[in-house]
Amino acid sequence: MAKVAIVMGSDSDMPIMKKAAEFLDQMGIDFEMTIISAHREPDIFFEWAKGAKDRGVKVIIAGAGKAAHLPGMCAALFPMPVIxxxxxxxxxxxxxxxxxxxxxxxxIPVATVAINGGLNAGILAAKILATSDEKLLEKLEAYSEEMKQSVVEKAEKLDKVGYKDYE
Structure with missing residues (x-):
């Protein structure tokens, strides 16, 4: 059963939405992913959003451009967090x-990440799920430590080679 649902209004959103999916994969979180236009196929959208809870979805990540109604409509129909x-x-x-x-x-709140913030949406969904999943919380803590170490290593490299030779 899926824990996170990822939905986008167009396949042109895939490069950004893929970042959320890749992070969820990295954390071992089950997810479903689809393309639905709230404007062009509202009947399909309503059925999908209203059925998400019964499919085991705990968080929806919805990406949209321009008028961007998809996340808000998800929040109107789905009783749990929408990013x-x-x-x-x-x-x-x-x-x-x-x-x-x-x-x-x-x-009707929607947690909102930065423009094109696919990775942060995946991280936020994982953090929401980690409030009741100790193993996932441990994975997130390890991820944070890896990010810290990466910055430390970059600073050490800069100190060693100087800015002119830093690549």
């Missing part, structure tokens, strides 16, 4: 998407 990923757009650089996702009415 919205605003997509960068050619017209307004993703600010349109960001505002559409983050400016939800009272009572």
């Amino acid at each position: 919205g990923i605003p997509m960068k757009t050619s017209d307004l650089g993703g600010v349109d998407s960001l505002y559409s996702i983050v400016q939800m009415p009272s009572g």
Whole structure:
């Protein structure tokens, strides 16, 4: 049974949404992934979102661009956390998407990550699940330690070779 559902409105969102999926894979978290347009196929969307809880979904990650209604509509229909990923757009650089996702009415919250923030959406979903999963929490703590070590190693390299030879 899936624990996280990843949904996007278009396959053009895949490069960003893939980052969330890859992180969930890395953490050993089950997920489902699909493409549904809330505007072009509302009947299919409503059935998918309303059925998510019964499919074992605990968190939805929804990516959308432009008017970006997909995450908010997920939050309106799904009783558990929804994480919205605003997509960068050619017209307004993703600010349109960001505002559409983050400016939800009272009572229908969507946790929103940065424009094109697929990786952070995956991490946030894992952190939500880790509140009741000690093994997952340990994996996340190890991931944080790996990030720290990476920065320490880069600083040591810079000290050793200097900025001119740093590659």
